[in-house]
Amino acid sequence: MIRAGFAGGLLAAGMVTATVACAPAAERAIEQVPVAATTSQPPSETVSPLVEQALPNVKGKTFTSEIVSFPPAARAKPHRHGTAFVYAYVLEGTVRSQLGGEPVRTYRQGENWVEQPGAHHVLTENTSRTRPAKLLVVFVSDTGHKLKVDDPPG
Structure with a gap:
């Protein structure tokens, strides 16, 4: 048997x-x-909003911050952030990230990156199968615009 x-x-x-x-x-x-x-898909990230505030000195722009938590082995779907400028800071763990047209990069606690408006985020994943990872993500976006749009399936 x-x-x-x-x-x-x-x-x-x-x-x-x-x-x-x-x-x-x-x-x-x-x-x-x-x-x-x-068989199953890898777990996904969870988002906890922190602050969303219209910028008083920049008409039509909003500052948004959130904590993005990745359980062990979690992976985000490929996505874009529209016209938002994005800043990401690794609070905990290790995250592998890739923007369209750029090499895959690995970021550890205390490291950070930026994404230009219109960037295609093709990979974001927690590299650990046993420990969580956590990001602080800050957006400067057009007021009222969606902050994350997943790629269509296919």
Whole structure:
């Protein structure tokens, strides 16, 4: 009989689609788990707003800040921030990031980056599978505009 850990790993990898013939009927019923049920998307980030304030000396612009928390192995969907200027500071953990047309970069606690208006953020992920990561993100945007737009699927 195949060991449960090995079989589960093969199921997760999509390599086993049938049950083991020698297993008793009750065990076969348990082992017939659809592959889709054992595989999943990586977890995603959560956003906690801090401040949203119209800039009194810059008509039509708003300052927004938020904490973006990444559980272990979390990855954000590719996205854009429209016409916003973005500043990101790593509060905790390590984050891998890539903007369209630029190399992948890794940022550790205390490091930061900026994104120009219209930048395509193709990768943002927590590099750790065991520890969370956290960013302070600051936007200067057109008042009333959406701060994050995910890429369409496909």
